[in-house]
Amino acid sequence: MKIEATINNKKIQMEVANDEFLVDALRRYGYSSVKRGCDTGCCGLCTVWINERPTLSCSTLAPTVQGKQITTIEGLQEEAKEFASFLVKEGAEQCGFCSPGFVMTVLAMKRELEKPTEEEIQHYLVGNLCRCTGYAGQLRAIKKYLEV
């Protein structure tokens, strides 16, 4: 079926299957930052924004985004680079495969929470798994980025 959505501020027409997940449709249309890490909705790698809210694109059926606004890290490069520079200063990006989903969640958190505590940060990001870094370096980077 045909749907129309706004992806990274551009109106896009997409041909999607009824049972296709958004992550697969986005990758098919070239938004390859969006990664699939599990099949059970628990790793956070595929996080994109739908109408500004961080959402798992692996658990969102593509037809349901008709008329909605989708943001991937490709559409948020300036902000992403700003946070990424803190991450890279800590050396906390490691393999980077979880970065797009993780960074999108961090950027959403910045908009949603003002001066979050360490506990609030950890809670907000609990659904973003990482097997490389042990999370501590990510937390150091976030605190410096948010100046908390």
Added chain:
Amino acid sequence: MKFVNQPIEKIDGMDVATGKPVYTDDLVMTNALIVKILRSPHAFAEIKSIDVSRAEDLPGVECVLTYKDVPNVRFTMAGQSYPEPSPYDRLILDKILRYVGDEVAIVAAVDEKTANKALKLIKVEYEVMEPVLDFEEAIGHSTVIHPEDNLHINFDIGFNQHKNIASSTIIEAGNIEEAFDECTHIVEETYYIQAQSHAMMETYRAFSYLDLNERLSVVSSTQIPFHVRRILARALQIPASKIRVIKPRIGGGFGGKQTASVEVFPAIVTLKTGKPAKIIYDRKESFSCTTSRHAMRIKVKLGADRDGRIRGIDMEGLADTGAYGEHAPTVFSVTGYKTLPLYNQAKAVRYRAHAVYTNKMTAGAFRGYGVTQGTFALECAINQLAGKLNMDPAKLREINMIREGESSPVLGKKDDGTPIKMESCALDRCVKKGKALIEWDRKFPSYEVSDTKVRGLGMAITMQGSGIAKIDTASTIIKLNDDGFFTLLLGSTDMGTGSDTILAQMAAEVLEIPMDKIIVHAVDTDISPFDTGSYASSTTYVTGNAVIKAAENIKEQIIEYGARFLNQSMEAVEFDGGYVKEIDGSNRISLDEIAQRVVSGEGKSQLIGHGSFGGDTSPAPFIAGFAEVEIDKETGKIDLIDYVAVIDCGTVINPNLATIQAEGGLVQGIGMAMFEDVVYSSKGKLQTNTLMQYKIPCRKDIGKLTVEFESSFEPSGPFGAKSIGEVVVNTPPAAIAHAVYNAVGVNARNLPITPEKVLMGMLENKKS
């Protein structure tokens, strides 16, 4: 130093952190066929008949392959130097299926839906046979898992296929019985270590295509490009010269991608169809159809005299290699080789072990490579011995552990017959610093925090190696380009660790040039110099030494050409990174100008520096790890409050990247200690096969992590460095088990240490 020992940012850091398309599946051509595998539902079965005609007839299906369509030559998927110790015991597709998930048929279709539909149309009749699911019953079981007669072994590995023994080993020094006779205190215990899953975020994947010369090109998320080329050549029975392997960025490996688990499937499809083909394992396949850590049972007998001097260590290992023998002979040997030297005051040590086949998923390489298992068993026993001696476990280690300049018979001898020594070792300082950081003397062994909560402290020490002595090799090439910048060509694989960056730091240090003047290229087997690959903690030490040689080699050439263009002798000039200048300071020529003139009609040349290295020894990095846990006495719930690791990895090439490596490794070890349970059904199906069932640590599970370095200087290492990648995973299971014991008196000898086990242990203690 300007670049070495500096917190330089990762050269690919911004790209991977901002979502650039740099991983395998981001690069695949859109017309690639989708490859899917039909898998065995049975733990042990033989295919009686297989009918693929309906699948083949499905529109969009390009190719369906069964055991009848593949070369009848056995091979190993283990990424090891030739001749591999691992037995050649598998076919691409076999008539006999040896675990739930074993490959029955390969399907390639134009899209995923069609491929999945085709899988359902394949009709297979199985003869189901009795599986071996308990590795403790494997030896001499009436079921023989590998009855085939075309299995191949490259050299003696203590293999006995009729008894399900994939490999056997003995390490022995001194008379163990006599040593125990001198002991007043003996500990004898049995430990079980689970088949931990790597659970790297990027699942296993590869794609392949024929290039314009009809050569097979394989793009793979792999740690071992050169081994993949050789493995594919044997498995597919085509010359290695017809294969090119390219490694893009990798989304984590941890040793999993030291086994070529998936490459052969798209490759054979491309060969059969002439078309591009890709395979992406889903998370379930990654969990249940690749490799894991070797589950092991380790019995330890350990004895000391009344002063706490350890006299004898006797370990007996049993490793579950699963259906195939990838890394079987090496993982369980390393268990002995890299734990026993820690306590070199022992008069006798012995390690005897078997690796056995079972009808479960194959085990393979995993960060720590057997040392992790051995460290858990031995360090738990050491802690228990300290308890028996009524001695501080830190003191027991201080009395017995190896120190700089000392040797151990297990380390072997050099070519000249003299014993190999620990040329660099700051383990004593690591223990001392770790104790201070966790406030050991104040808090050990435990203290109450409330009526229901108690905190306990525990510790463990460990070592690893740096590359495989006399086997691992690396070659590197540095090319001076015509605009005065360099290309550093590597055959090693940065899987997120930052090895490309630290190797460039070393080159920059030697050449005194800025980092941005170095472009790192890795890996394309058509172009890159040979490297055994990134495993066995080899990249910093083995490839690093090769980089230094290559950089020195090209520096000499730059000086030579600079001197020639200045009409001077080489002795009269020096290179400072920007210019070759006369030592008296009168004349100079820039690197840019040298580079231009070298490739011009005047120079008619190309400056290429190269260097190769293989270690005669495998210098050990060390860690002292300390855990503080809080236990809820009513529920058994364990909270990790603090984990302190003090590390001797020699010179720290990049403090930021080394810290993250350490933190990540510790958390992987913590996961193994506390969360990562592996459960099989009674029929042999892995049940913990998603991230829902198999819990890896999330960011709320980890307390405080404290990582500090206590550096020694390794004389044979690059700038004094040793490895760090693997050693970091080893200490948490034993240190946490010790902390739990000190908190509530429960001795956990079976990983993971779950609240349920702790509570049951407390109830058991109450009863007795």
